[in-house]
Amino acid sequence: MAKVVRTIERLPKRERHQLLGSLIDDNPFITDQELTRQLKVSIQTVRLDRLELGIPELRERMKLMAERSYDPVRSLPLDEVIGDIVDLQLDHSGISLFEIKEEHVFSRTGIARGHHVFAQANSLAVAVINDEIALTATADIRFVRQVKLGEKCIAKAYVRSISGGRSKAKVEVFSYVSDEMVFQGSFLIYRSAGETVIEGGMDGADRN
Amino acid sequence: MAKVVRTIERLPKRERHQLLGSLIDDNPFITDQELTRQLKVSIQTVRLDRLELGIPELRERMKLMAERSYDPVRSLPLDEVIGDIVDLQLDHSGISLFEIKEEHVFSRTGIARGHHVFAQANSLAVAVINDEIALTATADIRFVRQVKLGEKCIAKAYVRSISGGRSKAKVEVFSYVSDEMVFQGSFLIYRSAGETVIEGGMDGADRN
DNA sequence: ATACTTGTTAGTACCTGGTTATAATAGCTG
């Protein structure tokens, strides 16, 4: 009888911790009582598990959420770069991904609002410029077709020229949903060539 | 002795209710204990007051905030129109105001990120078109000078032409900080002329 | 076999921030 009996219901600790994490993750309002039922262990075990995993009690979780949403300088999804940059060759090209979610669409039609698609492209155009400060000067953009809820937008940026004593760069950005082009933009980016302070620009990007 | 004695500290009920309301309003995380101290009445009175005013207990307040911020379709400040529309003459012109706050700037420099200024202009260009659905087709934009934290951006939109069987409109938008122009954009907006479904556009606007 | 360790469960005391109900008191009013 060296074999583990393991009632079907009962998971090993590791897996239980995983499950507990994801349960709380997709319902932060769950009580220990409910977790007890779902995990088929005692409430003490649930509490020890939370302790081990550093998961605070229900009320603390709610308080944290409330405080975060009350924070006036909360980091909007617009904070640094719109979209996830998956490839970046400075001064040459870059790729970013951006998934269209509920909060990006016009609720009545499910069509993404233009400035989100623009923001992704603009962010990428600025990011691809290898400089301390990069500011969008002008942009010529075209929304080729609408992008809908749930679609994944792939933006590809190409640096076309570095002119004017390295103070300007032209960047072209094409955004796709699968193979279809949905957006095209031509950006003129000012850069801080050395310590030159530039007038008439917007946006910035860090280099690290 | 018909005169009310009224200790300086103690307010009449009405005023206390007002004060209580505003205290909770600008610090939703305040407990009855703290209210007791600030209002100089017993905790029972505080609780009776909350009862009368229909203000839930601290934990309920936090829960409501947490739930609201957890709501997947939460109305971000990006939801409908960026900026406050202060004047709108459909198919002719419009004005909107937008104040640059912490969350709109690049933290290192305090310079507004381009897509916010674009978003204001784009929203206004779409809003000024008198139609059920209006979608940005193309835009030619220019960031004339950077906009900084705390500045108020005034966008003015003018409908320049209504062409192509009422299916396209050209809208020009100029954004100013005081008298200085900071942004200029030329938008081509597709509209749903009757029931025509348009391809290759973005964004929408309601009419009510 | 015995001791030690880990995992789990149980039980108790205590905490915060309240609710609900009941009663006592003060002060004014008709």
Place this chain on the structure above:
DNA sequence: CAGCTATTATAACCAGGTACTAACAAGTAT
């Protein structure tokens, strides 16, 4: 004076925990 409102007090109870102590089962080491 009775009747009313406003306020305060007191006590029981609740949810959803924390903190601690104890007990037991199973596996591992000695």
